[in-house]
Amino acid sequence: xxxxxxxxxxxxxxxxxxxxxxxxxxxxxxxxxxxxxxxxxxxxxxxxxxxxxxxxxxxxxxxxxxxxxxxxxxxxxxxxxxxxxxxxxxxxxxxxxxxxxxxxxxxxxxxxxxxxxxxxxxxxxxxxxxxxxxxxxxxxxxxxxxxxxxxxxxxxxxxxxxxxxxxxxxxxxxxxxxxxxxxxxxxxxxxxxxxxxxxxxxxxxxxxxxxxxxxxxxxxxxxxxxxxxxxxxxxxxxxxxxxxxxxxxxxxxxxxxxxxxxxxxxx
Amino acid sequence: xxxxxxxxxxxxxxxxxxxxxxxxxxxxxxxxxxxxxxxxxxxxxxxxxxxxxxxxxxxxxxxxxxxxxxxxxxxxxxxxxxxxxxxxxxxxxxxxxxxxxxx
Numbered sequence: 001x002x003x004x005x006x007x008x009x010x011x012x013x014x015x016x017x018x019x020x021x022x023x024x025x026x027x028x029x030x031x032x033x034x035x036x037x038x039x040x041x042x043x044x045x046x047x048x049x050x051x052x053x054x055x056x057x058x059x060x061x062x063x064x065x066x067x068x069x070x071x072x073x074x075x076x077x078x079x080x081x082x083x084x085x086x087x088x089x090x091x092x093x094x095x096x097x098x099x100x101x102x103x104x105x106x107x108x109x110x111x112x113x114x115x116x117x118x119x120x121x122x123x124x125x126x127x128x129x130x131x132x133x134x135x136x137x138x139x140x141x142x143x144x145x146x147x148x149x150x151x152x153x154x155x156x157x158x159x160x161x162x163x164x165x166x167x168x169x170x171x172x173x174x175x176x177x178x179x180x181x182x183x184x185x186x187x188x189x190x191x192x193x194x195x196x197x198x199x200x201x202x203x204x205x206x207x208x209x210x211x212x213x214x215x216x217x218x219x220x221x222x223x224x225x226x227x228x229x230x231x232x233x234x235x236x237x238x239x240x241x242x243x244x245x246x247x248x249x250x251x252x253x254x255x256x257x258x259x260x261x262x263x264x265x266x267x
Numbered sequence: 268x269x270x271x272x273x274x275x276x277x278x279x280x281x282x283x284x285x286x287x288x289x290x291x292x293x294x295x296x297x298x299x300x301x302x303x304x305x306x307x308x309x310x311x312x313x314x315x316x317x318x319x320x321x322x323x324x325x326x327x328x329x330x331x332x333x334x335x336x337x338x339x340x341x342x343x344x345x346x347x348x349x350x351x352x353x354x355x356x357x358x359x360x361x362x363x364x365x366x367x368x369x370x
Contacts, residue, residue: 039337040286045288045290049290
């Protein structure tokens, strides 16, 4: 009898051990997988391409983007991404990285911005913007997020972004907050970051542009938000629209003082 | 023209640890597009690695290798300052060669 109970205890112990192991493998397994891929993150390829595109004379005006002002003065790239979206006096708008790059492509290089805005993601000049955004974001790696909240327009965009984050609509009565306002939630095996906290906001907002392994595509923040809206059954936001910028301001300001690590690798 | 590769070559003891990231669509030839037509195969077929100009590895690749492939291998008896080159050729005849210095 003693032997039996001892072996029963051993079985019970084994069950506990396997249960904790299974629990660990759910989220930690993905983290491990990501760490493995991080070493050879194909985002590096887009980064190199973006750097090249920045220096190349392109467009109808045959100029480079080296005089592009991303908020820290013409040609200043380092640290620019950690402070975007921000207010730009020349366009009198709060702009995020991608819409600002498009402005530069229009004013400096003479591209037709309206046409690029209508171009589907991953096609034509949209791939240029994504590559450029990947490189610019990578130049801020290791710096801390510090979005300006000085101009009245920047504060308005923060409030608008917060409102949009909690705005329930569509056929499923969904809001961003439905999935992203609580800790410890997941969808299938993916952990859902709580975007209302600094830690969560930087996991979500700070990772993009990111390389998606599942479809082999490089995604910018604009495309990420676009897909969020698709999943919510909302209409798509126009590229660089105030809606996407406002959400960027809300998430960016919430990420304040967190370390930038993009371009990341995602499932 | 094909986009450049990213090659990193670092000493690990007496061996060179080489990590290569290639930029390629690697279309398998098994997929169909929106109209139901087969997307023609377009993938890397031959990979060659050189160490100071001498071929140390050749590989034959097929449609099963992922998009933007990552390749890692080691070369024996290396030293810092050596040159490591990698080149590939795809089934459309396009090639790309890049070289780096071992650190």
